[in-house]
Amino acid sequence: MRTKLATYSAGILALAAAVIWAFPVYWMLNSSLLPNTTLQSTTPHFLPLGGSFDNFKAVLADGGFVRALGVSLTVTLATVLVCLVVAFLGALAISRFRFRGRKSFILALLLIQMLPAEGMFIAQYKMFSSLNMLNSVIGLTVLYAAAVVPFTIWMLRGFVAGVPVELEEAAMVDGLSRTQAFLRITFPLLAPGLVASGVYAFLQAWNEFTVALVVMTEEQSKTLPLWLRSFIQASATRETDWGMVMAASTLVAVPVIIFFLLVQSRMSSGLVGGAVKG
Structure with a gap:
């Protein structure tokens, strides 16, 4: 009886916590469908009765949104690709090979x-200014x-170390090369592990504000947060x-939701799989 109670x-507390966590997201979406006169009234409206998509149409009519969306998507996808390739090779090196300076590299x-x-903003700005890479997607x-x-390498290191090298050796005995x-x-x-690392890189690049504020100073180079x-x-x-503000915020969040829907099947196992072996 006590166990069921x-x-x-615990279930009620978890449900209450989930409602509290999800309510701001619901309120943002609900407010994005209501006119400004309704939102300014002293009576809260918890349902978008009489709402419309006019706020979304107004935001999409702003040419700056489409331009910023293109910049953010380009920078984010490029960051994810670079991070996965570089971090994967780095994690493979420190997990599968023993070389001089390995421990120093891990400590670094x-x-x-x-x-x-x-603390690095000024140095980054001066360096990229001298290289003419300010307001640059590449920069x-x-x-x-x-x-x-660095963190992505550390994350992937656990996944690579968690796969026994004996599996590769057995495949090589069967006639495959090391690469195969x-x-x-x-x-x-x-x-x-790659999915979990990609999610981390995506969120960091998509939501980042301060670095972009420093190096992307021109109007046409602004990311979505800017x-x-x-x-x-x-x-x-x-x-x-x-x-309109809530509609704009909702549109900024949509690509993140789509990305999570695409990778959610592997994300759960990826977030805990790297803890198997360090």
Whole structure:
């Protein structure tokens, strides 16, 4: 009896926590469908009765959104690709091979994570200014990849170490080369780790604001977080249209939701799989 009561209580608490967590997202979506006059009233409207997609149409009519969306997608996808390739090779090297300076390299990965990003802004700005890479998609991708790769290597290292090297050796005994054994046996087993690392890199690049604010100063090079900030500031110069602001925020979140739907089948196992062996 006590066990069932404890189970029901835990379930109720979990449900309450889920509702509290999800409510801001629902409120953003609900507000994006309501006109500004309704949102400014003192009576809260928890259902979008009488709502429309006018706010979304107004945001999409802003040419800056489409331009910023293109910049963000390009930078984010390029960052994910670079991080997965570089981090995968790095994780493979420190997990499968023993070389001079290996431990120092692993220690450097941990120390790099302790460096505050804000402390490098001036140096990054001056370096990229001298290289004429300010307001450049390539320049921003390099900065994002440099920030994400160390942790991604550390994450993938656990996945690579968790796959026994004996599997490759057995495949080589059966006649496969080392490369063929790795591609056919080991690489498919690392898919959850690559997905988890890709999710991390995607979120870091998509949501990043401060680095982009420093190096992407021109209007046509703004990412979506920068565009959203400018959109809110422009709205604040007149009476703030919270319906349009919420619609803009919803549109910024849509690519993240789509990405999660595409990878969610492998994401759960990927987030915990790397803890099998370090």
